Amino acid sequence: MIILKLFWVFVKIGFTSFGGLSMIPLISSEMIKNGWMTAEEVSDIVAIAEMTPGPLGLNCATFAGIRAAGILGALVANLGIFMPSLTLSLLAAIFFERFSKARLMRDIMVGVRPACLGLVVGVCVTLSLTNYGGAGGISFPAVGIGLLDTLLLFKFKISIPKVIILSAALGLLIFGVLPRLI
Numbered sequence: 037m038i039i040l041k042l043f044w045v046f047v048k049i050g051f052t053s054f055g056g057l058s059m060i061p062l063i064s065s066e067m068i069k070n071g072w073m074t075a076e077e078v079s080d081i082v083a084i085a086e087m088t089p090g091p092l093g094l095n096c097a098t099f100a101g102i103r104a105a106g107i108l109g110a111l112v113a114n115l116g117i118f119m120p121s122l123t124l125s126l127l128a129a130i131f132f133e134r135f136s137k138a139r140l141m142r143d144i145m146v147g148v149r150p151a152c153l154g155l156v157v158g159v160c161v162t163l164s165l166t167n168y169g170g171a172g173g174i175s176f177p178a179v180g181i182g183l184l185d186t187l188l189l190f191k192f193k194i195s196i197p198k199v200i201i202l203s204a205a206l207g208l209l210i211f212g213v214l215p216r217l218i
Contacts, residue, residue, distance in 0.1 A: 038105050039112050041070065046097050046116025059093045063100060072104035093117050177210045 045066045053059040060082055067073040073081070081103070085095035094117060101113030135141040168178045181203050188194040188202070 039108060042072075042101060042104055042109050043112045043116045045070065046101075046113045047119045049097075050093070050117045050120045053093070056092050059096060063093075063096050067100055067104070070104075073100065077103065178207075181206050181210075 049059055049062045049066065053062050063082075064075065064078045067078050068075060078100075081096060081099040082092075084099060085092050088095050094114060097113040097117040098110045101110035103109075105112070132141070168175055168182065184206075185199050185203055188199050189196070
């Protein structure tokens with residue numbers, strides 16, 4: 037019975053909050069009201085959830101579910117907290133599938149696709165100007181690191197974490213260590 041109640045509590049939290057910090061009062065209220073945790077334990081869980089990677093609501097649901105009903109409780113609490121996303125995604129998929137052949141939907145997609153591409157290109161241009169623009173001009177060492185990264189990723193299939201670490205090391209060397217030595 038606690039499993040169903042835990043699921044329902046986190047479904048309510050998921051549907052009535054907007055993620056992040058807005059979930060904390062709801063989680064606190066439900067945990068204390070149902071006797072699953074004390075206020076101090078809720079505070080500890082929120083602190084732990086803030087320190088761990090991932091969304092706050094999901095982390096809180098995991099820790100609260102474990103505290104209330106073990107591993108099964110964590111799984112059920114996570115399923116409950118995901119219900120808004122799952123429900124909206126399912127409805128969007130049904131809507132899209134049902135109307136994908138309709139002329140109106142095709143016309144909408146003809147407009148949406150280039151808009152999305154334009155947004156991505158716009159972000160790339162903005163980030164490029166920020167990352168490759170030096171003081172009053174182009175930062176050729178930064179452009180070189182970017183080209184090297186592209187080569188390593190696409191030609192040599194080096195993993196993204198390795199490329200990021202190499203880029204950070206090159207950035208430190210070129211922009212941090214070398215200028216001080218010169």
